[in-house]
Amino acid sequence: MNTSNLPELHTTDTATSVTGLRTADDSGLVATSYPEPRLSWSLTGERPGILQHAYEIQVSTDPSFTDTASSGEVESDTVTGHPWPAQPLSSREVRYWRVRVRTDLGWTDWSDAARVETALLDDVDWAARPVHVPSDRGRTSPGPVPLLRREFHLPAEPVSARLYVTSLGVHRTTVNGRPVSDDLLEPGWTSYPNRLLYATYDVTGLLRPGTNALSAAIGDGWYRGHLTWHKNRNVYGDTTALLAQLEIGLADGTRVTVTTDGRWKGGYGDLLAADLYDGCERDLRHEPDGWQLPGFVDNDWEPVATIPLPTGLTQRAHPPVRVVQVIRPGQQTLPDGTIAVDAGENLTGWLRLRVDGPAGSTVTVRHAEVLDGDGRLLTSILRGARATDQYTLAGNTAELKPEFTFHGFRHAEIVTSPGVTIEAVEVDVVASDLRRIGEFRCSDERVNTLYDNVVRSQRGNFLAVPTDCPQRDERLGWTGDIMAFAPTACATFDSRTFLDSWLTDLRIEQRPDGAVPLVIPDVPLGELPPTELPFAGSAAGWGDAATVVPAALFDAYGERSLLGRHYATMRAWVEFTVAHLDEDGTWSGNAQLGDWLDPTAPPEHPERATTDSAYVATAFVAHSARLLADAAQDLGHVEAAERYAALHRRTAEAAWRKWGEHARTTQTGCALALQFGIAPAAKRAVVGETLAALVRANDGRIATGFLGTPFVLPALTSTGHTAEAYQLLLNTECPGWLYQVARGATTMWERWDAIRPDGTIDVEKAGTMLSFNHYAYGAVATWLYRTVAGLRPLDPGYRTLELAPRPGGTLTSAEASIATPYGTASVAWSISDDALTVEAVLPPGTTGRFSTPEGWRSTEAVERLGSGSHLLSLHRVTTS
The missing domain is CATH 2.60.120.260 (Galactose-binding domain-like)
Known part of the structure; x- marks a missing residue:
């Protein structure tokens, strides 16, 4: 749209600025693969109560905006995921965009311009073809890592250069001996037969007039290396290969393109073997001197062979x-x-x-x-x-x-x-270099250590895909682990594009009937250690990653387009579960992993939890149906929203009829009944009291596995049992979170009792499944953010926040902050004698609601809060 016909609107809000312009691409690369990138921004300003009411986006071919397309004035109070207001971009195109918003005081100034460039959007843009060293093809064991090189001549000074590069396997690529980036293990792990990621690098500064050299080493990685405890090899193919296309603009106006083709040469160097599980073997005596530089004599290197262009070439959109x-x-x-x-x-x-x-x-x-x-x-x-x-x-x-x-x-x-x-x-x-966005601290250093352990476990397992563990012969994208951990992941690190990419592979790997594999990317598992179960199908709680993870992303980042992208996957999973319900509306016919690693389960059979697996499965059907109903409502699918809300009600009623009494015998049973809406409204109070009594009877020891743990503390506090929730959190006996801390843990453990009270490790009892870096039980950090500190989103993306601190236990202070899409929100509280002081900061464009904790009273009206800083004073309620 041309803005020449729009009336000139006088800028009246000079105290507010539009900053932080960004697209949905979080790769840090010079280009994006989105022809119509979604646009987001933030607001900054010192005055309180800033609200956005509308925006205008302009797009231009030049940074001075001499020609523009415009969105016109668009009514909106959100700052995330807005549509591209111009024609879709073609490959290699460059555009500039800027934003102004209308606040409660009027229009702001235009933001600074942001630049967007597109990568190669279609297969026809690729003149290159993957190349490999023929003598390396067909290896069935780790061996020398192939090296690939080609020299080329530039007749004039290079003024621009883009390298589009990926590999079958993992690559290290250099131009004239200098790395093209500090990215590692590129292109990561995806559903290779269907989707291969590439990266676009600006390598202008690495080139020079005259002779240049482009070279790469290609390791097996996930593509050809060992995978799973069976140590299968060549899961995706029997050869590694490099795909590279270097496009150079010269000072004299000419363009040079260098591609991987038959003119390349291949050889071997000091890397005698490199495997993700086994490690690396190098003999520095074998490194060819200067092989990455121009002038190297490669006469004895072998000619390469080419293979067809891979399917699904897409530029990486998440951090490396x-x-x-x-x-x-x-x-x-x-x-x-x-x-x-x-x-x-x-x-x-x-x-x-x-x-x-x-x-x-x-x-x-x-x-x-x-x-x-x-x-x-x-x-x-x-x-x-x-x-x-x-x-x-x-x-x-x-x-x-x-x-x-x-x-x-x-x-x-x-x-x-x-x-x-x-x-x-x-x-x-x-x-994976995700931006840290969440922080938590409190007066108890043991809880701070627990929180730090959660952060380390996420960091250690968010490596290309969200893995279960980083050390043994596994390191797989287990769906159940990220299902449990997704809300914490999205608050601690900016996980939006990272998990969006993983969900894209989940959508690709989802079975035609809607079943979701246990691991994404999907690889053959065979028997599951230590159970020796021949488990090839979907499992409740694991497959529910298809609904829980998109819902967590929408909750944290507020991007409706992302929710819409995965809506079909959510729906297919729920329909799969519906197809497996018995006549009584429950799911009891499939083998299930259940409340995995319930502390009372036999070590050799972690699936044998105290809570009936069929009840757990049925409860998750209800949970996913409700999440799907909410997603349908948010996306405007009214009939579907009503249908899946009714499915939730029916399934919840069926579960309660069949297992209502049983559910009240375990912590997981009660927690799921409360958090998934299984317990009827009239029974919530009694189920909450039953859960609290179970905690007290167990002296505050946790009694939940992978599926129950994320929900037990929220279930307690949602029914008014804050004291018992803190009793669980602060318990130092086995099993418990602070027991791990007391035993010296620096990351989260897979098993509650990985180290015994006497400091020894019962390897025989644990069998073949004992990891000290498994983030699933780190789901507790969501409760630390949202309940201990009291910082939670009421609307997607934190457009509206609830400040609801719940002091308890022996804590005298707590604080949390999260860099939301609108800016950093924070809350901090401290207790001194009978006074509770709460300090809160809401970013511009947001509003907040304060929820007074039980036992405290405020003399101020604090129901609704605008953006800015707030100081609230409360006093303890005394009873006569």
């Missing part, structure tokens, strides 16, 4: 894997000469060493999460993962680090051959 932290660990030399390293925390990454030693000498690094009774690495719980990096030196000083692998560990041992000196040891912490 990177080194996100560097730690200087503690270390000591053991009596046998082994150097023992302690990173001080459980993490995902590797050791980076500086060593000196003669040619042919060796350095071996092994990793583990915990030590055994003799103070040495406990590696048996890694199962088939060797988690070992081996190096052979070429002589003199060298920096050593592995490639195309990662390890989950706190402890490591370094063994060297004679004559080797370890000059420096550092730990690189590796994860």
Whole structure:
């Protein structure tokens, strides 16, 4: 739309600015794969009560906006996910956009301009074809990592250059010997047969007139390396390959395109093997000197072969894997000469060493999460993962680090051959580089440690996909784990695009009948350790990731387009469950994983929980039906909303008729009955009291597994049993959250009793399933944000917030902040004698509602709060 016919509107709100312009692409790359990018922004201003009532977006071909398309004035009070107001972009196009908003005082000034560039949107844009080294094809075991290179000539100074690059496998790509980015393990793990991600890099500064070299090393990664405890290989293909297209604009106006094609050469170097589970083996004596630079003589390298263009090429829209932290660990030399390293925390990454030693000498690094009774690495719980990096030196000083692998560990041992000196040891912490948005602190340092452990577990397991654990021969995208953890994930790190990408693969892998595989991306699992169950189907709680994760994303970020993108997946899953209901409206016919790892379940059968698995399954049918009804309502599907709301009611009634008495015998049973609307309204109070009594009778010990844990504390506080909720939180006996803290945990454990009260580890009892970095039980952090501190969204994306602190236990203060789409919201409270002070900050464009905690009274009217800072004083209610 051209704005020339719009009346000029006088700017009247000079105190408010539009900032933080962004699209739905969070990759950090120079281009996007969205031809009609969704647009978002934030508001800044010191005055209180700022509200957006409307906006106008302009799009132009130049940053001075001499020609514009406009949205016109659009009534809206939200700042997220607005439609592109111009013609769809074509491949390689560049546009500029800006925003102004009408607030309660009038129009703001125009924002600064933001630039958007599109990547390659269609297969016809790719002149390149994947290339591979023929002698590497068909390997059935780890072997030398292929190297690929090509030289090319530029007759003039390069003024612009875009490298579009991906691989079958994982790649490290350089231009003239310099890395094109610090991204790791690109292109990550997706449903490779259907979707392969690529990245677009600005490499202008790496090129020069004359001869240049483009090169890459291609590791097996998830594409061809070991996967699952069966250590299957070649799951997706029997060869790795590089796909690269370099498009260069020269100062003389000409363009040069360099593609992967038959003119490339392939060889091998110092990487003798690289596997995600087993680690990396390098012999520095084998590295061809200067192979990444122009002028290298590659006459004895072999010609490459090409293969067809992969299906589903799409540019990555979420942040890459990177080194996100560097730690200087503690270390000591053991009596046998082994150097023992302690990173001080459980993490995902590797050791980076500086060593000196003669040619042919060796350095071996092994990793583990915990030590055994003799103070040495406990590696048996890694199962088939060797988690070992081996190096052979070429002589003199060298920096050593592995490639195309990662390890989950706190402890490591370094063994060297004679004559080797370890000059420096550092730990690189590796994860998908998501922006931290949530913080929590309180007066109890044990709870703070628990929260920090949750953060580390999310960071360590959000690596390309949301995994269950980062250390053993698994590291899979288990649906049940992220179902339990999604609301916490979305509050602690900006997980929007990361989980959106994962849900895209879930949609692709979903079965025609709506069933959802246990892991995404889907790979053959066979028997599940330690149960030896031949489990190939869907399971309640696990498949419900199809509804819970999109709902959590919408709740946290408020982007209706994202919810709409996954609505069909949500609906297909619910219809699958409906098709499996018995005549009485319950789901009891399928094998289920149930309330997995309920602390009373036999160690060798974690699916045998005290809460009936059929009840749990039926409760989740009701839960997902209600989430789907809410999504349908938000998307304007009125009839569907009514249908699925009715399904929720029917299923809840059926579950209560059949298991009402049983549900009241377990913590999980009560929690699901309350949080999923299974218990009739007239029974909520009695079920809440029953749950509280169960907690008291168990001396505050937790009695829930993966599916019950996220809901037990909210169930208690929603029925007025704050004291019992804090009793559960602050319990230090096994099983319990603070028991893990007391035993020295730095990440969340898979099993409540992973370390016994005497400090020993019962490896035999735990069988083959014992991880010390599993985030599922970290779902407790949602309750810390929303109830302990009292910061929760009432409307999607925190457009309206509820400030509802619930002091309890021995806590005397708590605070939380979350960088919402509107800006940072925070709440902090403290108790002194009989006074409760609450400080809150609401970002511009939002409003809030204060909920007074039971037992306290405010002398002020605080029901509705505008944006800005607020200080509330409450006094304890005294009873005569």
